[in-house]
Amino acid sequence: NKQLVTAQVQCLGLVENIRVRRAGFCYRETYATFLHRYKILSRTSWPAVHNCSSLLTAEDVGVLPSLQPVSAQREAEANGQQRPLTPLEVYHMHLAAKNNKPTDGHEVPQPIIRFKEDIESLGCFSLGRNKVFIKHPAALFSLERLRQDKLPQIAKIIEDAWVRRLLRARLAKYAVVFADLNTRYYAIRDNLQDRLMRRHGAADKATVAGLYSHWDQLASKVLQPASRLRSHLAAGEVYNAASFLTSYAKRNAAVRHLNKVKKAVQVFSSRWKGRQTRRNMSPDLARKCYKAMLGIRTELFGKKKRRRDTLDRVYLGDYLNVKKHTPLLALLKASKESHVLFAGETHKINEKFVAQTRLLLIGEMNVHNIKADKMDKPKERRVVPIAQLSKISMSSLHDNYLFLHVNNDVGLMYEVDQKTEVELCKRDLPVTISDTIEFEAKKGMRLAFRFVKNQNTTVTTMEKLDKKNGQVNVGTKY
Secondary structure (H helix, E strand, O other), rough: HHHHHHHHHHHHHHHHHHHHHHHOOEEEEEEHHHHHHHHHHHHOOOOOOOOOHHOOOOOEEEHHHHHOOHHHHHOOOOOOOOOOOOOHHHHHHHHHHHHHHHHHHOOOOOOOOOEEEOOOOEEEEEEOOEEEEEOOOOHHHHHHHHHHHHHHHHHHHHHHHHHHHHHHHHHHHHHOOOOOOOHHHHHHHHHHHHHHHOOOOOOOHHHHHHHHHHHHHHHHHOOOOHHHHHHHHHHHHHHHHHHHHHHHHHHHHHHHHHHHHEEEEEEEHHHHOOOOOOHOOOOOHHHHHHHHEEEEHHHOOOOOOOOOOOOOOOOOOOOOOHHHHHHHHHHHHHOOOEEEEEEEEEEEOOOOOOOOEEEEEEEOEEEEEOOOOOOOOOOHHHHHEEEEEEEEEOOOOOEEEEEEOOOOOOOOOEOOOOOHHHHHOOOOOOOEEEEEEEEEEEOEEEEEEEEEEEEOOOEEEEEOOOOOEEEEHHHHHH
């Protein structure tokens, strides 16, 4: 069937093969495939690919002598050149030219035939719309031979790139280990300097042992026993020990002298503060303070534990600086108070055992319980005339709780840091010291508090036992 055979020949591409053969070309290929296979032959197309024309017309690409037909060599001989080269000589010349090593010590010429577009020669090629065409088989074989010779160089490039990648990864790991080793080394070196300067806590054995243990975990794996860093640390330890032994006596003498200077400074400072306070004090207030001082020595002696934080306290009386707060002055003027004996921030304990932040102001006539979430908007919750106070109660322990008992009215319970100063503002009131105190927290409701020592802590806390009883745990741990 002629029609079926014709269709089959056209489908198989044989018609195109026949046309190419009739045109005198032995090889055809698309541009992309041709460049992908032969782009490594020339620097003009490797690694940046341009086009087939720039590849084939490059200076280092052409038809090799070993693949040139005998007719071409005879033609060269007829033009006045030497005898034709044997295939073995041509191959040796090709290897010498490839390796740039002449066989006889002289530079061997490489008479290759360059590729030329649409010119009748061994290197003839043509560029179509989608494909490149090569006319002579020797040109195609030369491209394959050049590619075969180029592959080891490409493999060497890939091998070098892979080695560089491995070295970079190894360098990154080395950098991490090096940074960690330096961190541990400098931690020990800084500790050596701190111990040499006798800084507090630097010579702690647990700290030093921890630093060396952390250092040895890594140094034993990456350093030799006689390495430079190990020798530096060992020399530093020897120098530190010798320095400590030689400076021990001088240090003790300097410490004794410094302690004497500190004590002298404390004495002069306390005397200077007392002198300045007495100079700025009015005569009336000075007599009251002297009277209060006598009360501290006689009235509370042997009955009340003193708090450690009051040994060097300067008693000011007005801890709020009432003169700078106009709203507080307005409240005092409304009560006709001419002078403030005490003003401070306290916590008032209500009938529900809840501590409320309040301002306690004691004047010459009244005790003011003021709520002031904002100092510019105070609210007076209660005013108790001092004449109605029956007594003041406090425990024998060094806590901050103070009870004010009012005749025929509800009493007040405060947690105030300056409770002794508050108690001495009015010395004519009786003072009751007991570890069990009752007071009227609400009309018809009395609360009882028991004060207990707690030798396991230094903090004083209050807890509710039931509706009418509470307990204050006073920390006595030193």
